[in-house]
Amino acid sequence: QVQLVQSGAEVKKPGASVKVSCKASGYTFTSYYxxxxxxxxxxxxxxxxxxxxxxxxxxxxxxxxxxxxxTRATSTTTVYMELSSLRSEDTAVYYCARDRGQTYLDAFDxxxxxxxxxxxx
Amino acid sequence: ExxxxxxxxxxxxxxxxxxxxxxxxxxSVTSRxxxxxxxxxxxxxxxxxxxxxxxxxxxxxxxxxxxSGTDFTLTISRLEPxxxxxxxxxxxxxxxxxxxxxxxxxxx
Numbered sequence: 516q517v518q519l520v521q522s523g524a525e526v527k528k529p530g531a532s533v534k535v536s537c538k539a540s541g542y543t544f545t546s547y548y549x550x551x552x553x554x555x556x557x558x559x560x561x562x563x564x565x566x567x568x569x570x571x572x573x574x575x576x577x578x579x580x581x582x583x584x585x586t587r588a589t590s591t592t593t594v595y596m597e598l599s600s601l602r603s604e605d606t607a608v609y610y611c612a613r614d615r616g617q618t619y620l621d622a623f624d625x626x627x628x629x630x631x632x633x634x635x636x
Numbered sequence: 637e638x639x640x641x642x643x644x645x646x647x648x649x650x651x652x653x654x655x656x657x658x659x660x661x662x663x664s665v666t667s668r669x670x671x672x673x674x675x676x677x678x679x680x681x682x683x684x685x686x687x688x689x690x691x692x693x694x695x696x697x698x699x700x701x702x703x704s705g706t707d708f709t710l711t712i713s714r715l716e717p718x719x720x721x722x723x724x725x726x727x728x729x730x731x732x733x734x735x736x737x738x739x740x741x742x743x744x
Contacts, residue, residue, distance in 0.1 A: 550733070560681065560724055560735040576732045610680055620728045622671035622686035624693075629680055 517541035519549075519611050519627035526633045532599040535630045537611035544592040545569035548614040550623060551585065551596045553607040561607075565614070566594055601634045608632075638663055640725050642736035648744040655712040657739045659725035664705045669729030672701055672710045675738075676721045684723075685710065717743075 522536040537549065551563040564575035566585040573585050584597045594611060608629040615624035639662040649655055659670070667688040673681035683692040685701035688708060698713040712719055720743050725736040 552735075559737045560726075562733045562735070565731075574731060612680075615683075615686065620669070620731075620733065622683055622692075622726065622728060623673075623681075624683050624686075626680035626682070 517613075517625055519613060519625055521609075521611060521627040521630045524631040524633070526635065527601050529602055529634055529636055531601050531634075532597060533601060533632050534595055534597040535609050535611075535632070537594045537596070537627050539568075539592045539594070539613070542613075545589060546617050548616075548619065549585075549587075549594045550612045550614060551583075552610045552612055552623075554610070554629075555604070555607040558607075563596070563609075565620075568592075568594060598632075601632075603634050606632065606634045637732055638665065638727050638730060638734050640727060640734055640736035642723075642725060642739045644739060645737075646740045646742060648742050649715055650744045651715050651717055653715050655710075655715055655719070655741055657710040657712075657723055657741075659703075659708040659710070659736050661706050661708075661727060665708075665727045666729050667704045669727055670701075670703070670708050671726040671728065672699075673724045673726060674719075674721045675724065681724060712741075715741075 520538045525533050550565045566573045568587045587594045610629050611627040612623035613625040615621045641660045643658045670688045672685040675681040689701045700711045722738045722740050724738050
């Protein structure tokens with residue numbers, strides 16, 4: 516079945532980096548964009564950026580420019596999100612989500628299970 | 637950036653009742669670029685409605701969406717026990733895509 520499976524929970528110290536993976540299966544990996552969204556404890560959803568697994572294009576939310584990098588490995592159908600210079604406010608659950616359209620922006624029809632990232636000294 | 641304001645913040649209803657949730661964008665959003673999600677504790681969001689009124693695969697027909705421009709509504713015609721959750725609206729017509737702050741639907 517179509518699914519996105521994310522890597523496990525992480526605990527990081529302030530100033531460190533974290534890299535979260537999102538493995539896609541059950542569909543043509545290169546045909547659908549992937550978004551990253553985070554949710555701080557008890558809060559709403561915050562969009563971080565989008566990557567085209569079929570090419571090299573990315574677009575990041577201004578808030579994360581310079582701190583976030585999204586990449587993909589087509590051989591393993593995996594997308595990665597790396598966030599650097601972590602601070603306590605980055606403590607959140609990070610989700611990858613598939614864009615349902617095959618031509619750029621659309622609703623998010625498949626979500627990963629989420630990866631909890633805790634930033635604490 | 638388009639800000640989505642959802643109301644009410646919390647809605648207390650009983651099973652069998654009708655729920656009406658509102659989402660108001662700070663600027664006009666084309667209908668095809670508005671979605672609704674349901675999220676239960678400890679779970680990822682689930683797509684319910686896209687294009688303002690199209691139900692996603694497997695979503696029961698008690699869920700319906702409507703609206704245009706700066707006024708969108710999610711309606712649940714007869715609440716089932718499993719419908720009590722948090723609901724988010726989402727606009728994806730412009731980057732950055734944005735989400736509403738959520739409406740918590742709780743059992744009265």
